Amino acid sequence: MRLITWNINSLRLRLPLLQRLIEEQNPDVVCLQETKVPDPLYPQEALADLGFPHQLYRGMKSYNGVTILSRLPLEAVPGTPDWCGRTDCRHVAATIRTESGPVTIHNFYVPAGGDIPDPQENEKFAHKLAFLEEAADWFRNNPPRRSILVGDLNIAPLEHDVWSHRQLLKIVSHTPPETSRLLDWMKEGFEDAMRKAIPEPEKLFTWWSYRNRDWKKSNRGRRLDHVWTTPDILPGLKTIDVLRPVRDWTSPSDHVPVLMDIDL
Incomplete structure (x- = not known):
């Protein structure tokens, strides 16, 4: 199975980029976050025309939204x-049928958490921490088997997941309250496939701010x-590839897709 996860930052706006990505990479499953489209306006037919007749989606106007696209029944x-x-x-x-048996795919878009890393002063940050705790509790009570979890989790948990560990320790997305909760969630039945394929201390980024005039030169990623x-x-993991060139496409998302090849 070839799977791609991508925070597309508006599905309808970047549908041509998704088409190009699919043509170049030929994935079996695509998980998107921040689709920003309510269900009645979801471009179901256009996505089916791209080769994905099986779709599961939840969306709302202007914010959030997640979808799983599959060539295989789900x-x-x-x-x-x-x-x-x-x-x-x-x-x-969604559960997807494969030759070796069903595989469950979870696609998440975790709250960003605002700018102030204090749950007393910032309700958005409090919501983020509560979300992480609730997710860990749910998987503790529903132990995953033959499962893949992907998405924009809005946290860079490890030292080399950010351009400067020291400078970002008090910046939302890399603060200890967030990183510890994310790692607690992962311990409820999962392994970090990206870091299995690309171990620390190699820097590994998937997001670069729109504020960076030259994102490659500054490389201040997370x-x-x-x-x-x-x-x-x-054990079936073959490759993980962060598709950095997509960040230079016309009108890109500030996130780039991540591709995984895995034998199931």
Whole structure:
């Protein structure tokens, strides 16, 4: 299976970029975050024309939104939570049939958390921490098997997941309250597939701010996008590729896609 995860930052706006990505990489499954499209306006037919007749999506106007596109039949996972009781379209999960058996794919878009890393002063940061804790609790009570978890988790947890560990320790996305909670969540049945393929201390980034005039020259990136697998399928991992050239396409997202090849 070839899987791509990408925070596309508006599906309808960047549909031509998605088409190019699919033509160049020929994935079997595509997981998108920040689709920013309500379900009645979701471009289902256009995506089917790109070779993905099987689709699962949750969206809302202007914000958030997640989708799983598949060339293989899929079924929605029943009973997934309404995280933090907000109904804000941050998670979708599907079981996909493969020759070796079903595989469950979770696609998440974790809250960004605002700018102030203090839950008392910043409700958005408090929401982010609560979301992480609730996710860890849910997987603790629903142990994953033959599962892949991907998405924009909005946290760069490790020292070399950011351009400067020292300078970003007090910046939302790399603060200890966030990174510790994300790693606690991962411990509930997952392995960090990206860091299995590309171990530390190699720098590994998937996001570069629009504010950087020359993103490649400054290279002030963060690894906000993640691919996790359960241990039972991790031996099939073949490659992880961060598709950095996409950041230079016309009107790009500030995130780049991450590609995984895995034998299932």
